[in-house]
Amino acid sequence: MNKKIKVPLEWAKIRDLVFQALDLELIENLKQDPHKVNREILSIIRNIISIGNAYISLDESNALASMICDEIIGYGPLDSLMNDHSINDILVNGPFNIYVEKEGSLIKTNKFFISDRQLLDIARRLVNKIGKNLDEAHPLVDSRLPDGSRLNVVIPPITIDGVSLSIRKFGAGNRTFSELINFGTLDESMANFLVIAARCRMNIIVSGGTGAGKTTMLNVLSQFINDNERTITLEDAAELRLQQDHVVRMETRAGGEDGRGKVTMRNLLINALRMRPDRIILGECRGEEAFEMLQAMNTGHNGSMSTLHANTARDALSRLESMVLMAQSELPLNAIRRYISSSINFIIQISRLPDGQRKVTSITEVVGIESDQIVTHDIFKFKIHEERDTNSKIQGSFVFNGLVRRSALYDAAQYYKLAEILEDLMMKAGGVTK
Known part of the structure; x- marks a missing residue:
């Protein structure tokens, strides 16, 4: 995909409002059922629209709810890439430039993050899962995800154009x-x-x-x-x-x-x-x-x-x-x-x-x-x-x-x-x- 990705400004605003309204304890109990999480998020989005804080179409509401659901349960827009065994590396250069290495070639995907804020939040959550911090005092993190994949994250001001995230995936099985x-x-x-x-x-x-x-x-x-x-x-x-x-x-x-x-x-x-x-x-x-x-x-x-x-x-x-x-x-x-x-x-x-x-x-x-x-x-x-x-x-x-x-x-x-x-x-x- 070569054309520049444009995300409606309202999406970032609605995402922030959704996280303010989320009942985290309820979401934690629903995590085993992504459909229930998606319905809960969609309900909050519709409520935000109904009280006039922001407006997006029904199709956009469904797409945004799905993206926020993926963020809460897994790796956000990287979920499908992590599950694709033909992909060796995932390279994120800011929210709208996500590349993968497949069969020896680098390919730009059509995946994207809603905003810099979402990318940073997901990066921080990944790093926190492995017992490390990602902040101004620790702008560079190199470690291993629970599945064995290698994770490297660099955040501003070290990186100029937003968060850089690199994942070297751990293979599904030994080669012969x-x-x-x-x-x-x-x-x-x-x-x-x-x-x-x-x-x-x-x-x-x-x-x-x-x-x-x-x-x-x-x-x-x-x-x-x-x-x-x-x-x-x-x-x-x-x-x-x-x-x-x-x-x-x-x-x-x-x-x-x-x-x-x-x-x-x-x-x-x-x-x-x-x-x-x-x-x-x-x-x-x-x-x-x-x-x-x-x-x-x-x-x-x-x-x-x-x-x-x-x-x-x-x-x-x-x-x-x-x-x-x-x-x-x-x-x-x-x-x-x-x-x-x-x-x-x-x-x-x-x-x-x-x-x-x-x-x-x-x-x-x-x-x-x-x-x-x-x-x-x-x-x-x-x-x-x-x-x-x-x-x-x-x-x-x-x-x-x-x-x-x-x-x-x-x-x-x-x-x-x-x-x-x-x-x-x-x-x-x-x-x-x-």
Whole structure:
């Protein structure tokens, strides 16, 4: 929808009068029956019109009553968007500009809030539900909704054009490699390779940009963790959905205005190392905790995984170097690189292409270090073709470059009795191992 949304001025006035007249206790008792709530609101609207405080048509009265009902019971105009499983992100830029991300593309919807006041009231109620405040002293809130969706709210004067509200929806269920293959995110050989890597307890970094699908990939990989392994997950906002029984989930905490009660990712990671984990899964590595994460990967917690923001596998390694320096500035760079090369086995690079498609653009092995430089090898690579399909979608193919003979995966596959399967897979992928 491109034309500008115009809401009658009377709607905002009537909404405020409705909330002044509402019997909140009655509404609370009626919440289980939206039809009764709607009738009560409609009755109040008609009364407001009858005494001459404002006037709107019968059709407008019904539409306004429905919007106020949605606001009281749920997310207001966002209700239907929250229930649409094809939508990944909901982005609100003021009351009349609501966008969604669907199939990799941003689309403006025909949804709207009645006024700035309604948008702010709904944002505050969402934030209050999770035990936080939204006001001039707390104009920025980043947290998790009860259903697991990530919520970010910014209000004026930080935002210039009204309240900004962003929701990264929590998926209705775990994706599988079969689904990702059907979506064209990767091919069967790559999926089977990653299954073996996960089962053989390789240390894996999933790298990519915002919205590329890093957490989705981490969730899929976690499905191949053995049930008898103790796994600890550490996140800023809980999005991982491990199906195993023996899982301990932990989440960071912002703390009060004076910083008391704050629990950082580094705090969680240091504590997790004392909890006898078999594997540690870090939702996102973004700072000083990188050093402890590498320490965990290097001291017997094989099969640990994390995501980080980077555009290529090489960029991911550079970011790790920078993050370790944040925590251990006295360490020389060559020592940090040796530490990284001995800790990480594979980097899965995921990208969201300009046309919205999500692709695993490379699966890279960290082979070792030579002349103080980390040596990597792209096992799989997505090669973009020049021609587009009939819908102007980017075309390409997944290319197998072979697995180096000195790969740590070979030894692990022997131990886990998956060596023959790995050899067969490599042969079927169309290349001879190097």
